[in-house]
Amino acid sequence: MRTKEELKRISMSLEEYEMVKSLLGREPNDLELGMIAVMWSEHCGYKHSKKTLKLFPTSGPYVLQGPGENAGVIKLDEEVALVMKMESHNHPSAIEPYQGAATGVGGIVRDILAMGARPIALLDSLRFGQLDNPRTRYLFSGVVSGIAGYGNCIGVPTVGGELAFERPYTDNPLVNVMCVGLLKGRLMTGKATGVGNSLILVGASTGRDGIHGATFASVELTDESIERRPAVQAGDPFMEKLLIEAVLEAIEKSDAIIGLQDMGAAGITSSASEMAARGGFGVEIEVTKVPQREKGMTPEEIMISESQERMLFCVKKSREEELRALFEKWGLNFAVIGEVILDRVIRIKEKGKVMGEVPIDILTEDVPAYDLKPEEPKEMKRLQIVEDIPSIENYEDALLRLLASPNCSSSHWVYQQYDHMVETNTVGIGTGASVLRVKGKDYLIGVTTDEEGRYCYLDPYTGGMMVVAEAARNLICTGAEPLAITDGLNFGNPEDPEIAWYFVEAVKGMSEAARRLNIPVISGNVSFYNESEKYTVYPTPIVGMVGKIEKLEYMCSPSFKDEEDIIYTIGEPGNLGGSIFIEELIGEVRGKPKLDIVLEVKLQPILLKAIRMGIIKSAQDVSRGGLAIALAECSIWGNLGVEIDIDTNLPKRELLFGEAQPVIIVSVTPEKEKEIEELFKGMPLRKIGRVNGDSLKIKINGEEIINIEILELEKVWKSGIKRWMK
């Protein structure tokens, strides 16, 4: 029998322990319990999320592999597939920002690699507290350095992502990394089959780092968390780069590989048991065969260590040597640590003696799935009302203030630290969705991550829809047809009924928008317990989305292109609910965000068509900071001024800074006016001005309220983050 304290150490409840006992028919020993505990952690077992995740639409004509594997896969053409996945590394980054973020990159890259694909792009979705807090600056700077240090070295370009600074993320920053890969050969899977076939560990040696990392990620952060620094793994990007090249070479040259998998959370335990589960077999492992970098490790430590840069292969019996030479050429460990067996168990031996044995099902299928007890927060209604929207007199000041907010300003301080060009595929970056070419093909890939915790905090269902709709809109603005989603769901403690409600509502909203826009969710990740004693993070579902631009001529960007082009808005600007404007001026996140999903569904395909027809010269999605910020960005990127003239019944501040969706700013040559008006007939299309001069000039109801030079705007826009990070 175990004490409650013993179980607490491995984040297991007494009820769960009883369940383990009844499933096993006896008391587990330490090794067995350690393995079960990591596999039953929220991080590995998805105990509180798996029922809700079934709401996502997961199939579509291009889907080759949906959720359940190391990563999702879609078909680009007869020869090439695209592999994608997002994963969080929040808790490690809160404790040890450099290594936490670095190993987050490493893990997701190996997930892509496990499908047989070459990783071609990374995107990061980052959330921190506000920059006036020195610890936030430390975390922010450390995370960015960690991503740069790892990603730059392995030669995978970091091409996009997004960033926000809001108080609820102060103690618990969010670091979600998405990786995209290209698959040109055989689609690999993480399975182990065939009695007698070998289990081979390749890559780094195993140490005591990251012991119980998965369980550590499955509880709230406290002051004691800092003492769990050993639970944070350390990364070695040099080793990872060797692993990438060796694994790709092995897959290309040898047909002896049956399956492979990243060794991430829960180490050998999870990779071996998941591979066995997928294959319908069992595995036997001799722990002394595992290359170790520390002396005296126990079987339990070896089995649950989360040492980085390791992968597990299942290889046809007696074909090991052809692969050994290849891995050794790259200077990597290549150790046969066990074999596939018929009994559907994971059997652990030390020097031939059986130390533990657990049925595969207990580690995978039998992980408890809890029903959530969602309850709408009582303060919801209060949050959605803004009693006094501050009135402003000087609109220029308001615009400059928003532009200088780290939440709206340029993120060049961040992405200049990332090698975003290596691989020489990066065609467009820094202005909405990023665009990559595929060498040897006419088509290009658009890729984006989007998220708005503020909206979800105020209305998770609408917010969930908005994050999907906005990602799709961003892709379409580049000329890409959206194809698939990978998600990163970041919430607080799901055992709290209000958090549970947020989670379920957000997933419902995301599913609804994904279904209506016909974009399947093919992979994803859930991260709960993102809270400290003081703060719970905003409910933060992140969407990573990829799309396809059929040919280079269809590519579009948001920057204004030529003088005299006519500027239109499509959609109805307005609604200050949940806006940055409200947050900046009253210091609170309030109001109700707004999305017209019916218009969205109607508008997106027409917009894509108009871009492909060459009618539209620039397209920009209006998001954070509203119309005024979006116009400023189009001007800064194009280095061209605009003259805007709008008549409206709305309060000026609402028109300028409201964040209603969908709203898109497009520019067209004067000759195409008729064509665009014809195409968008029946939709709210409004001519608002023209590209002209070198200033942003905005007139509302005949009165000029903004007139600022583009150079001045750019200076302010570029200062937002940089001024804090001297």
Add this chain to the structure above:
Amino acid sequence: MNFGIIVFPSSNCERDCFYVIKDVIEQPVRFIWHKERDLKGIDCVILPGGFSYGDYLRSGAIARFSPIMESVKEFAEKGGLVLGICNGFQILTEAGLLPGALGRNNGLKFICKYVSIRIERTDTPFTMEYREGEIVKMPIAHNEGNYYIDDTLSIKDQVVLRYYEENPNGAIDNIAGIVNKKGNVFGLMPHPERCSEEILGSEDGRRIFTSIVRSL
């Protein structure tokens, strides 16, 4: 014109260079693993960018002991063309094939962005297709590009590229690329292979490669 691209463990621009040579300027090219020694038939050796040996110890410090580097030295002594890009430049200075050293950037951060470069010499096999004094745009991507040498006068005729208007890393005398005295070994921090095609936003780097082809 046969190009050979040396692959060190954790080089990461070798495939980008390969693509430009094979598909953009359409010349024969092959990879050479750092443990090989044979450079037979090669007219120009490229040491590509990346993080050879993870930049552990000091960038380029371990790669210079790779077996292939002895062959590269002999090759250079015989007048063969050697082009070191970024980490390749760092390896060439560590190996003593080029003078000076590359230290940490002034801001102590990795920098990846386009910079303006002035072409100082066009009488080298690497730059003959540029005009002297021409200003071009090329991307840099490095942690350690801060070129230093005690006596800049000693290499004043060897400077081929200088940062123009903005010095991104603190390099002495704005030096972005140098040749050896003989003019057959060239190291530069900017990445010409990343700006050799219109689709990538600039073609200013391509003439480095076409100059080499024309020189022979």
